[in-house]
Amino acid sequence: MKPEDFASLRVDGARLMNDIHSTSEWGKGERWGDAETEVGMSRLSLSDTDKQARDWFHETTTALGCKVHVDAMGNQFAVRPGLDNEAPPTYAGSHLDTQPTGGRYDGILGVTAAVEMLRVLNDNWVETAYPVGVVNWTNEEGARFPMSMTASGVWSGDIPLEKAHNLKSVIPANDTATMRTELERIGYLGDVPCSWEATRMAAHFELHIEQGPILEAENRRVGVVQGVQSYKWFTVTVRGRDAHTGATSFQHRADALLTASKMILASHKVATQHGALASTGILNLKPGSTNTVPGFVQFSLDIRAPENETVEATEAACKSAFSALAAGQDVMDIQTGCAPSSRQCTVDWRTDFVSPATHFHDDCISCVQAAAQDLCGSSGGEADAEVKGRDIGSWGKLMTSGAGHDTVYANKRCPASMIFVPCRDGVSHNPSEYSSPEQCADGANVLLGAVVRYDRLRGERGRERGS
C-alpha cells in the first residue's frame, strides 16, 4: 500500500472497546465504580480464566484468517499472510494476564488493539508485503509465577526454559502448580520450541498504557517510546542499637530509623542531582515498639535512569552519602539541627537485581512517530510536528519507559518500539486503572499505522537490496 493510503486505515473504536470489555468477563476482579465496566481484573497467568482468554485469542485470530501456533511457554503467535511469506512477520502484541488486583488495560489493550489491527487490515483488503503477526506473551506480570516477562525472556534466550517451567505459583499459598504443570493442565504447552530462532520476528510493536502520569499531566495523546530505563534494585541494612526512648538521650543513640530516614532523603536528593529516580517501597524495622529506638532497619532502594552510567553514578553517590550518614556526618544539609550522636550505625548494601538500559530501534521509533503524527497532527491541526526536546508538537512526547515490558526482551532479537497512551492519574496495577475509549483508539490507530509503515519500509529496503 502507498503512504497516502495509510491515513485511510482507522480502527473501529467501539469494536476495540467491545473486545476489551467482553474478554474482561474472564477473570473479573474488584468493582471500583458503578458502571458495568468499572470492575478490575484478576486474571492470573495460566489460570482457568487465562485459558478462556487464550481460547478467545486463538478462535478470533483463526477466524480472521491467521495461522496460530503455540510454543513451549504457551506464547501464542497468530500470523496473517503477506505477499512474501518466507520472511518473518512484523508483530504487534502484549499480554493477557493481569495482576491479582489489576485493571482492564495493562497488557489487554496491547493484545486487543493488535487483534483490531488484523480486522482493519481484513476489512480494507490490505495486502502487506510481509506477514503481520499478533503475539500474546505468557506471564508478563510475574504475579502468579514470580518472574516478570518470563516467556518473552525465554523466547529471547535470556531465561532458561527449565527455570521458567519450574517456577512455582505464589498465589495462593496452597497452589502447588508450576508453569509447566499449568501449561499442560490448560492445554497450552505448545510443541514449537520457545525461541527467537523457532518463531522469528521481523519487528515487535507494543501498545501499552503509560502507567505513569506524564502524558495526562501534559495533555498529550501519544508517547513514542525510545527505550526502557536502566535500573538496579538494592536492599540496604542499617544497624544501630535498640534503646529505651525515654531513658536514652539523642547523643547516646544509634537510631537506625532516624539514620534510614536521612538515607531515604539523601537518595532522593542524589537522584535529583543526577537526573535519576530513587525510590524506597519496602521498609522493615526491629524490634517495633513505640518506646524502643529501633536498632535495625532494612529498606529497598530502586534506582532508575535512562542510561546505565547515570544509575551507576547515582548508586556511587548514594553509597558515599549513606556511609557518611551512618557515621553521623553532616551530609547534604540533612543533619542540620539534629543533635549529634556519639554512637554510629553501620550500613550494608545488597544488590538484588540489575536491568541495563534498553534502546529501541530507530526504524521502529520512526514508524511509531510517523503514525502518531499522521493521526494527531492532522486531527490536531498540526501538519508538521515540531520536536522540541522530547516534545513532539503539542500532542506527543518521546519517552523512556520506566517499567519493563515484553518488548525489552523482543528488542534483543529484532527491531522494536512501543506506543504509550495516557491512563488516568497514572494509576495501574489497580482495579481502577483507566484509559478512555478515545485514548485506547488513539493507541490502536498508532499501532496499526506503525505496523503498516514498517511493512512498507521492509519492502522498500528489500527492493533497494534487490536492485
Place this chain on the structure above:
Amino acid sequence: MKPEDFASLRVDGARLMNDIHSTSEWGKGERWGDAETEVGMSRLSLSDTDKQARDWFHETTTALGCKVHVDAMGNQFAVRPGLDNEAPPTYAGSHLDTQPTGGRYDGILGVTAAVEMLRVLNDNWVETAYPVGVVNWTNEEGARFPMSMTASGVWSGDIPLEKAHNLKSVIPANDTATMRTELERIGYLGDVPCSWEATRMAAHFELHIEQGPILEAENRRVGVVQGVQSYKWFTVTVRGRDAHTGATSFQHRADALLTASKMILASHKVATQHGALASTGILNLKPGSTNTVPGFVQFSLDIRAPENETVEATEAACKSAFSALAAGQDVMDIQTGCAPSSRQCTVDWRTDFVSPATHFHDDCISCVQAAAQDLCGSSGGEADAEVKGRDIGSWGKLMTSGAGHDTVYANKRCPASMIFVPCRDGVSHNPSEYSSPEQCADGANVLLGAVVRYDRLRGERGRERGS
C-alpha cells in the same frame, strides 16, 4: 538512730547478689554468656515461677519479723515494726515480674535490695521511729497482662480494679487467663482491698537500674531521681498515592515514605530545639513492593520531656512542621535539594497515650541525695558534693526518669523518690542486662540510707508538731 550512725549501716553485697541470683532460678530465660549467672529472665507476672518468687518474698520477710499482707491485686506488703506502729510505714520496693526476654536487675534489684535493707536493720538492731515496709508490686512490666504498672495504678486509684482483673494474657496466644483467674490460681488474690486507703504508705522509695546510658557514660555511681518525664504517644498517618517507581517522576509523586522520613527528621530537629525527645519505634507502609512508591505510611511518635509544657510545645511544633512537609513546603531545610512535587500528602494524628510529668517529693529526693553523698562523697574523697547543673560532685547526677515506674503511681498518694544505678551500655529489657555487684550494692546502700533518713525526718517533724 542518730545521723552519725547512718554511715555504719552498710548492706552485705554478697548476700544481696545471692538473693538476686538464687531467686533468678525461678523463671530463667535466655543464656547470653558463659558464666553461671549470665542467663536472662522470663518470669511473667502471675506465672508459676512468679508464684515461686512471691513465696520466697513472703517466707523471707516473715522470717525477718515482718507482718505480710496481700491485696486484691496480689501486691505483697511486708512491714517491719517501728516505735510508733499507728503511723503508716516508710516503704521501699519494686517488682519481681520480668519481660519475656528480660534480665536479672530490672525490678528484681529494687525488691531484693529492700529485703537486704530489712536484714541490715535487723543485724544492727535498728529501731526505726515508724514501721518500715517492703513492697512487691504485681505486673509492673505489663508484658503478660498488657498494662504497665497495673497494680500500683489500682492501688493509687488511677486504674479501676475490675479493669485490671479482667486484663487478658497476651503471652502465649493460647493462654486465656485473666489477672483475676491467675491471682486465684496461684493463691495471691488477697483479701485486703487494693487501695492507698487500705494499705497506707508514708513514703515510697525505689531502687532501679537506669535503663539508659548516662550514668555509665559519665562514670557516675548514683542517679538521684527527681521525677519522671512527661510523655505522649501518637500514631501519625501519612497518605499519598501508590505509584510505579519507574514510570512516575518525582514531581508527579505523593510519596508517603519520603514525606514520613522528612517528618521523622523534623521531629528530631524540633525536639532538639525544645530540649525534648522524639522517637519513632514503629513504622508500617503499604503496599510494600520494591517498585511501588508507598501511598500509605503509619508511624509511632513518642515525645518526652521533663515538663508537660515542653511536650506540648514539641507536639505543636511537630504538627506544624508535619503539615507543611505534607503540603510539600520547605521546612527546617529538610527539602533542600529535593525535587518539588506537584502532589501533596495528607497527615493525621491520633493521640494514643498521655502521661503527665511526675515530680517526686523534695523530702524524699533530699534523703536519697544525702544517703548517696554519705556513700560516695566519703569513699570518693569528696566530703561536700558540689551541685553543678544536674551533676552532684563527680559521683552523682540529678535525673529525670525516662521510663515509667511503680513510683509514679505511689507518688500520687505519698512522698516518693527513686535511686538509679548504672547498667552496662544502658541495656535493659534484654537477657544481657547487667549491673555489677558493686553497682547493685551502691544502690542498695543508698536505698537503705534514704529510708532511715526519711524515718528520722518523720520523727523530727513529729516532734516539731508535738512541741
